[in-house]
Amino acid sequence: MNKSNPDLGLYLAEHAIKQKYQTQSLDYDINKVFEFCRQEHYSRNIYETYLKLQRRKINQMVVDIVMLNLSSIQQRFVLYRYKEHRKFTWISMHLHISQNQLFGWNKSILMDIQALLSYSLADEDIFHRLKVINLLHILDFRISTFCWQNIAVNQDWLENLKARRQKYRRLLDIMQNCINAREMSKYNYIVAMKLTYPNYNVSEIAIQCELSPATVSKKLRRYMINTKSYIH
Numbered sequence: 763m764n765k766s767n768p769d770l771g772l773y774l775a776e777h778a779i780k781q782k783y784q785t786q787s788l789d790y791d792i793n794k795v796f797e798f799c800r801q802e803h804y805s806r807n808i809y810e811t812y813l814k815l816q817r818r819k820i821n822q823m824v825v826d827i828v829m830l831n832l833s834s835i836q837q838r839f840v841l842y843r844y845k846e847h848r849k850f851t852w853i854s855m856h857l858h859i860s861q862n863q864l865f866g867w868n869k870s871i872l873m874d875i876q877a878l879l880s881y882s883l884a885d886e887d888i889f890h891r892l893k894v895i896n897l898l899h900i901l902d903f904r905i906s907t908f909c910w911q912n913i914a915v916n917q918d919w920l921e922n923l924k925a926r927r928q929k930y931r932r933l934l935d936i937m938q939n940c941i942n943a944r945e946m947s948k949y950n951y952i953v954a955m956k957l958t959y960p961n962y963n964v965s966e967i968a969i970q971c972e973l974s975p976a977t978v979s980k981k982l983r984r985y986m987i988n989t990k991s992y993i994h
Contacts, residue, residue, distance in 0.1 A: 812907070828871060878897060885986075898934065
């Protein structure tokens with residue numbers, strides 16, 4: 763990250779991933795405090811402590827979600843960089859990947875974390891069913907907390923979270939319908955295959971479906987148009 767011109771969102775994303783790997787030895791004690799605060803949330807001070815710890819847990823959940831969607835070599839890069847604190851030159855030599863590509867991976871990973879930390883999905887996430895499911899879990903986790911007692915919270919912000927949850931829930935329903943009815947139409951079959959292998963490109967999906975790349979591309983574009991409103 764460019765320290766002379768920091769991006770707040772990327773800074774928070776980098777902080778989240780560093781925090782996950784720098785404090786793992788404290789997780790057991792933190793979880794005990796978190797559970798105590800959850801059970802004793804009727805005290806305002808304890809409730810506010812719970813909110814802070816919940817934010818920390820959400821940060822860790824987000825990093826885990828992003829890691830699950832990375833290739834094995836990208837996961838190794840993250841561990842080298844943020845757990846072992848290796849320099850890009852060292853990682854480049856050990857993974858046989860150029861530094862420019864590593865910089866690109868790093869920015870992409872941080873941007874993915876940044877989006878999820880703000881409870882948002884990126885355009886390509888319309889094919890990542892598990893990411894949608896996990897983000898819905900995080901939203902439920904966060905929204906339900908503000909129902910425990912009357913605490914000052916920006917109602918516009920809270921209503922925005924609820925609206926996002928509704929949109930992502932509808933997106934998940936569309937995904938599930940395509941999977942459940944995959945044999946009913948060529949469109950459903952292709953989309954279901956892409957949802958099964960979200961990181962496959964058009965040519966790879968075409969091979970899996972035994973269809974032409976042009977047909978696959980056309981059906982996937984239709985799906986993207988149909989779901990675009992659920993992430994914007």
